[in-house]
Amino acid sequence: MASRNDETTFGENVHIYGNVKIGHNVTIGDSCIIYDNVIIGNDTFIGPFCILGEPLKDYYINKNYSNPPLYIGNNSIIRSGCILYAGSEFGDYLETGHRVTIREHSKIGIHCRIGTLSDIQGYVIIGDYCRFHSNVHICQKAIIKNYVWIFPYVILTNDPHPPSDTCIQGPEIEEFAVICSGAVIMPGVRVGANSLIGAKSLVTKNVPDNVFVLGMPAKIIGPITDIKCKNGRLSQPYPWRLHYDKGYPWQKQE
């Protein structure tokens, strides 16, 4: 396997443009492309076939285009085939799956995980310790607070009258919220703290804190604390932070 010493390791056929800064003990995989003005922290792993600092649309139009900086933090694992656009900023301990796309002007906190094939459309703010599973679609202007979980094929939308230029409103997802597989969040909707959005729900209205909603359109089923464990292995499944600590600041030492 690739050697991991204290210095940076470059794979084969890596293509690095100008003004790139790479920290200590970084691995850059085969065939990676790193465009202008990318900054990578220490102890970070970049898998093969990644594109870092992907240029914005203006690059194709404007002869004087200058690539805005992309900041990648320390201790991160960015798996193969990811495309991170120029102009975004990632906190330390990022971990991605494969072939993730994250567009420009996104600000992502520390200890986030973003699953394979997820598509983050740019101009988003994502807090710390967020975990997105595979194939999550985050629209422009979404705001996602700390400790949010989003499961596969969830779609956050921002245009109430598509196509429009003037109506865009990103959804806002509060701390500890959980959005289950295949749910769609409509434009401008606020999902309350600790709330749980059931699989395949269409969320058309604001969701209060601490409730479970489900359906198309989603309706409030009740407080999350009323949810019973289906197979008896948990005394109380929600709020989830009371029984799940893996990788979180409140993780117990064993």
Next chain:
Amino acid sequence: MASRNDETTFGENVHIYGNVKIGHNVTIGDSCIIYDNVIIGNDTFIGPFCILGEPLKDYYINKNYSNPPLYIGNNSIIRSGCILYAGSEFGDYLETGHRVTIREHSKIGIHCRIGTLSDIQGYVIIGDYCRFHSNVHICQKAIIKNYVWIFPYVILTNDPHPPSDTCIQGPEIEEFAVICSGAVIMPGVRVGANSLIGAKSLVTKNVPDNVFVLGMPAKIIGPITDIKCKNGRLSQPYPWRLHYDKGYPWQKQE
């Protein structure tokens, strides 16, 4: 960044097979693979890791396989990681996201945009000025007219009794129709001109022109002209072409 002069620029490790014709002022990104019989117009940008002229299934079976031609037009932007099969034809001013797959025997008009991870299964006819967002799935034999919008995770299907060989019927989407995120269009369904399909709808029957449908199964809510703007920024959201002109032939000069 890559220089853009009047001549063609090849990235590193580009692999070009036989009988490829490339126009003036074309950029071919790193590690691209261009198979036999690909024709690329002028002033076109091909991002890294693209595969153009991907061979058809017969290539793996038939020793005498010959790759049908792929035509890519002028003034196009094909972003990284796209796979365009042999035997398709694209009009000028195509713009794609990343890792789009478009299979054989597809005919796509001018000024189309096809978003990241979209998957077009081949044998389709797509008109001019169509705009597909990320992760759109277009089945074989679909017919999509001019000025259609399709949003993320929409699925067009063609088999009423899967799996079958004998029942395939592609849907037909008429001009100016809008299909919102997560909707599924059932086989052989016609979506009428200007009509709006709400998010997550399951469209099982033909949709008349000029109506808004929603639900699972989708039902007619009313004429599109009855839709009011939720945040008051538009006097009448639909038909959308009356207020949205960005990049269209009816765009006003500023």
Next chain:
Amino acid sequence: MASRNDETTFGENVHIYGNVKIGHNVTIGDSCIIYDNVIIGNDTFIGPFCILGEPLKDYYINKNYSNPPLYIGNNSIIRSGCILYAGSEFGDYLETGHRVTIREHSKIGIHCRIGTLSDIQGYVIIGDYCRFHSNVHICQKAIIKNYVWIFPYVILTNDPHPPSDTCIQGPEIEEFAVICSGAVIMPGVRVGANSLIGAKSLVTKNVPDNVFVLGMPAKIIGPITDIKCKNGRLSQPYPWRLHYDKGYPWQKQE
């Protein structure tokens, strides 16, 4: 096109790590990466940009990490951009689309087809002659028997109380079942033999053998033998194996 003689053909810029065994008449596409302990059978085609033997999470943590073996069979076609993790095992005659991800400790039978962008999360057992269309999401610990069909954007889920560590229960899909586009199968659910899950259904309870279910939540509509052909081309659409034999052991000679 790539020459196909009796010996193995390596594309350009292929990167092969240690202890890799490759059979006769194998084609390895441009820029492929093959990590430690990969075994490839005879007469197999690996498209460009594939990663075989992708290391497990432990690789990033443990200095003494050793890559478990990946077995790829004979007569397989693995199209471009696929990522097959170390520690999985594939039967002969596998055929994939592009950019498929299959994680560790998966066991997949013979004659399976897995479509473009499908995402198999590992620790799954998949039988023989299964056919997954594009963009299928299979959760960890799913069990899928022989002759199952799964259509685009289907999601199999395994966590009844996400996020949890202790509740994981993979679904079980029985022989000849068909799951249509956009359906979601909830954790631990058993889908009966020959049964048909309608498009966009949310399957929350076990489905008996030989029935058609539909809706959100899915309800039994009736026995599959009651389904009539919508366009009159089939006398009885289900069970599908009575009229569809392409590529199956019961295929008639012509």
